[in-house]
Amino acid sequence: MPQNKPTGIVLAGGHSRxxxxxxxxxxxxxxxxxxxxxxxxxxxxLTTQIYIAANTQNAAALTTLFIDLPQVHICVDHADFTDCGPLGGLYAATAAQPRCHDYLLLAIDYPYLTSELLLTLAQQPRSYLATTAQAHYALAHFYTDHATVRQFLASGQRRLQTFIVNVVHCQPVMVATNPALQNLNYRK
Incomplete structure (x- = not known):
């Protein structure tokens, strides 16, 4: 693990429709x-602190869950960019520390992700996990600042893929196809 640990961001503010x-x-x-x-x-x-990007419906419950962990912070989508998907969460998290930071991004959609895969990502700045079948842009390690996220959203862009590849210049870290990368979209 690098000496300077990144800041963690957990994307937990989706609607889960x-x-x-x-x-x-x-x-x-x-x-x-x-x-x-x-x-x-x-x-x-793997991180120095963690920002959980929440929505207005789950923010209070998340705050209660992590009340005893001072390195975990809850941030809610800003009125400027609501319903912007993962980029709205990234906007809220970077607003808490607007200067350029090293971030390790983990979407709540990956409950089976192993610590080993996350460590692989943490050791590779400017990267995202990918298999031969699928890219996982919501599992990424990159540098950015709040102004860059704001500018991207203000331009009308909403695709996390575009931000991860074209704005923060991440490259894929190829890993074997693995059940740990299953995206949780439907209730079991």
């Missing part, structure tokens, strides 16, 4: 804790 309930707070049958708690505990050893 396809899943049918809040994915961040969901406890899957094979789990004992909510997805967001698992994500934070995977990020804690």
């Amino acid at each position: 396809r899943f049918g309930r809040d994915k961040a707070l969901a406890v899957l049958p094979e789990q004992t804790q909510p997805n967001v708690v698992l994500a934070v505990h995977k990020l804690l050893p």
